Amino acid sequence: MAILDSLIKENDKKIVLLVMDGVGDIPDKDGRTPLSAANKPNMDSLARRSALGLTIPVDWGITPGSGPAHLALFGYDPVKYNIGRGVLEALGLGMEVRKQDLAARGNFCTLDENGVVIDRRGGAGKRRLSTEENQELIELLSSQIKRIEDVELIFRSGLEHRFAVIFRGRGLAEGLPDTDPHIIGEKIRFLRTDDTKLQKTARVINLLTHLANDILKEKKPANGILLRGFSCPPDIPPFQERFRLSPCAIASYPMYRGLASLVGMTLLPVGEEIESEFASLEENWEQYNFFFVHIKKTDSYGEDGNFEKKREVIEQTDRFIPRLLELSPDVLIITGDHSTPVALKNHSWHPVPYLLYSPFVRWQKDARFDEEHCLRGSLGIFPAEKSTNLMLAHSLKLDKYGA
Amino acid sequence: MAILDSLIKENDKKIVLLVMDGVGDIPDKDGRTPLSAANKPNMDSLARRSALGLTIPVDWGITPGSGPAHLALFGYDPVKYNIGRGVLEALGLGMEVRKQDLAARGNFCTLDENGVVIDRRGGAGKRRLSTEENQELIELLSSQIKRIEDVELIFRSGLEHRFAVIFRGRGLAEGLPDTDPHIIGEKIRFLRTDDTKLQKTARVINLLTHLANDILKEKKPANGILLRGFSCPPDIPPFQERFRLSPCAIASYPMYRGLASLVGMTLLPVGEEIESEFASLEENWEQYNFFFVHIKKTDSYGEDGNFEKKREVIEQTDRFIPRLLELSPDVLIITGDHSTPVALKNHSWHPVPYLLYSPFVRWQKDARFDEEHCLRGSLGIFPAEKSTNLMLAHSLKLDKYGA
Numbered sequence: 140m141a142i143l144d145s146l147i148k149e150n151d152k153k154i155v156l157l158v159m160d161g162v163g164d165i166p167d168k169d170g171r172t173p174l175s176a177a178n179k180p181n182m183d184s185l186a187r188r189s190a191l192g193l194t195i196p197v198d199w200g201i202t203p204g205s206g207p208a209h210l211a212l213f214g215y216d217p218v219k220y221n222i223g224r225g226v227l228e229a230l231g232l233g234m235e236v237r238k239q240d241l242a243a244r245g246n247f248c249t250l251d252e253n254g255v256v257i258d259r260r261g262g263a264g265k266r267r268l269s270t271e272e273n274q275e276l277i278e279l280l281s282s283q284i285k286r287i288e289d290v291e292l293i294f295r296s297g298l299e300h301r302f303a304v305i306f307r308g309r310g311l312a313e314g315l316p317d318t319d320p321h322i323i324g325e326k327i328r329f330l331r332t333d334d335t336k337l338q339k340t341a342r343v344i345n346l347l348t349h350l351a352n353d354i355l356k357e358k359k360p361a362n363g364i365l366l367r368g369f370s371c372p373p374d375i376p377p378f379q380e381r382f383r384l385s386p387c388a389i390a391s392y393p394m395y396r397g398l399a400s401l402v403g404m405t406l407l408p409v410g411e412e413i414e415s416e417f418a419s420l421e422e423n424w425e426q427y428n429f430f431f432v433h434i435k436k437t438d439s440y441g442e443d444g445n446f447e448k449k450r451e452v453i454e455q456t457d458r459f460i461p462r463l464l465e466l467s468p469d470v471l472i473i474t475g476d477h478s479t480p481v482a483l484k485n486h487s488w489h490p491v492p493y494l495l496y497s498p499f500v501r502w503q504k505d506a507r508f509d510e511e512h513c514l515r516g517s518l519g520i521f522p523a524e525k526s527t528n529l530m531l532a533h534s535l536k537l538d539k540y541g542a
Numbered sequence: 543m544a545i546l547d548s549l550i551k552e553n554d555k556k557i558v559l560l561v562m563d564g565v566g567d568i569p570d571k572d573g574r575t576p577l578s579a580a581n582k583p584n585m586d587s588l589a590r591r592s593a594l595g596l597t598i599p600v601d602w603g604i605t606p607g608s609g610p611a612h613l614a615l616f617g618y619d620p621v622k623y624n625i626g627r628g629v630l631e632a633l634g635l636g637m638e639v640r641k642q643d644l645a646a647r648g649n650f651c652t653l654d655e656n657g658v659v660i661d662r663r664g665g666a667g668k669r670r671l672s673t674e675e676n677q678e679l680i681e682l683l684s685s686q687i688k689r690i691e692d693v694e695l696i697f698r699s700g701l702e703h704r705f706a707v708i709f710r711g712r713g714l715a716e717g718l719p720d721t722d723p724h725i726i727g728e729k730i731r732f733l734r735t736d737d738t739k740l741q742k743t744a745r746v747i748n749l750l751t752h753l754a755n756d757i758l759k760e761k762k763p764a765n766g767i768l769l770r771g772f773s774c775p776p777d778i779p780p781f782q783e784r785f786r787l788s789p790c791a792i793a794s795y796p797m798y799r800g801l802a803s804l805v806g807m808t809l810l811p812v813g814e815e816i817e818s819e820f821a822s823l824e825e826n827w828e829q830y831n832f833f834f835v836h837i838k839k840t841d842s843y844g845e846d847g848n849f850e851k852k853r854e855v856i857e858q859t860d861r862f863i864p865r866l867l868e869l870s871p872d873v874l875i876i877t878g879d880h881s882t883p884v885a886l887k888n889h890s891w892h893p894v895p896y897l898l899y900s901p902f903v904r905w906q907k908d909a910r911f912d913e914e915h916c917l918r919g920s921l922g923i924f925p926a927e928k929s930t931n932l933m934l935a936h937s938l939k940l941d942k943y944g945a
Contacts, residue, residue, distance in 0.1 A: 529602055537604070542607040542609055
């Protein structure tokens, strides 16, 4: 919002944004959701002193990926600031993506003697490439292709046939189609463009494809590469400047660390367990005034369709709430980035439970933290992008607009 | 809303917008708000025949001043139509602000022998100027500075060290910074600008400052003036034309009379007591079809942090509801312009209770007029700017959109 900038004032109040990824759900035949069924006395007690609501991450009926869903919670218009597929893949593999980098997702594939794609997953139509084979091939490419023209190439393996590549150099731009034909029986699509801003990028991509396929020519079934999702990171105003906060991110998964670093949050070291995230919060409490804490497994179990495990992750997280409250945050938000209903085994468009704890809220007695109570909460249903307004307001960091 | 204009039709139905300033609140430790605790049988009875909801004056988390909050209720985008500080100060002192006037807020200040500001409140660092001293100084300035070039100068005293000044003439524009350095130990900031549209304005402001400081030079500690918030009234389409209503305003405080007159409402004479406002409503019932009635003290007591007094103002207002209903308004809206929670002693961002009485509403049995029942009301949470759509719709003054 344009006026926000002129209203923000700094103070010493501290804000925690605790995201349980994909926490929202839809009721099972007994009307239960993982959140409503969870034994989570701490969150439920907090709900009775908090404002509740439901957020819409992008728009009614729109299912967000992790990128737009988090950007919205970080206060950025998720349609205006679009993170390309290549950039998101690179972030997900823990790669650093700098301003002006170009990133792409890649697949190893199988080519026949005429250069026709006969398997898009590098298994000659019979199997999937193993992650170990992938890692060997990426080592080979990394050792032999370090630079094309003045552009540095950085490769990283993903699972099975997947990898990411970053092009780091001057004059690269996004806007090119994939080299991946997306169907078998066709040749790799070498790029041609009349747009002078894209010609260097197209040339480097084509050269990389030729070089890689030459290096891989004896490595059948993985004797070619397909690239897609060419993209540069969005030109996004840093969170720190935008909201005049000192922000840090506590997340163990590369994708979320990458998203946080894209908006300029400091990444804190953290282990894989939930406990290590809360320990990191405690250790770094004095150094920052905005803490993004990310719990991944609610989403993973939602995608597995595993109701009980999703519920358990909520219960595990709940047990750390007293430790968090010991720190006396001035504003604590507990929410998800989107819903991942067990019944859909996928992200969904359903509004996301949202709890905002502060002394200055319209709380309701008998509230609990679940989809149904959030629907009746004092915040109503609102765009996730407005969460940052609310957290600033409740931490008394906003001046009055107009006299 | 762009399409509204083509839909409005006139009829003889009458609308009352009763604004209890700052009426919204947040629950105390027992869950009570002034509105929920008030003994207000008439409003509660009305609530059971009304549509209830909550309004967002400007945006989620944004705390509005009186200007934007009222403009929203009057159906104007409060961000597009921004009322400058100087204009609002002049309105608040009961001055008429015309199109093309420039207005400023002023302070008497203390200057040392080198022209350095040593007290921004005209008390030589020891005390505040009294309102009586201020009035004498304003009389002196008014008698000696009537015109600079072709620009008429109009001064009016506020409380203590504060005053307002209106510049009335041709070719004046807003966009200049304050002459007030905002800190002590610095000199008054005489204005310089490269913008040809602002040069006349800057010249007149600088001349005024020189003249005034010369006139005041023996009046230490109040031997200088600081000016800030230079602004012109927004170019705002008149309420009467926009909504094809014949509007009047019943408000006793200058600021709200000023805001109403800015959008073109006729100001009715009224005393300071709530009773006189309802008497004025009765006397003028035949002459108009839109009545803005403003109750100030709910906000004042909210800012004092006085729960009981805020509650009492609501109860006092409630006793006049039967007299109002005797007039048989076709639409009666009872709401606030914003919330002023007792716990915050300040305006806030919390959505504002809203009641719309008409024969054509989704009413709910057992409803009452308070924050919690409004949250569950049939209007939901909606932008205050849409209130004018709703009042026109419920008074059957809007045609169908499209066939």
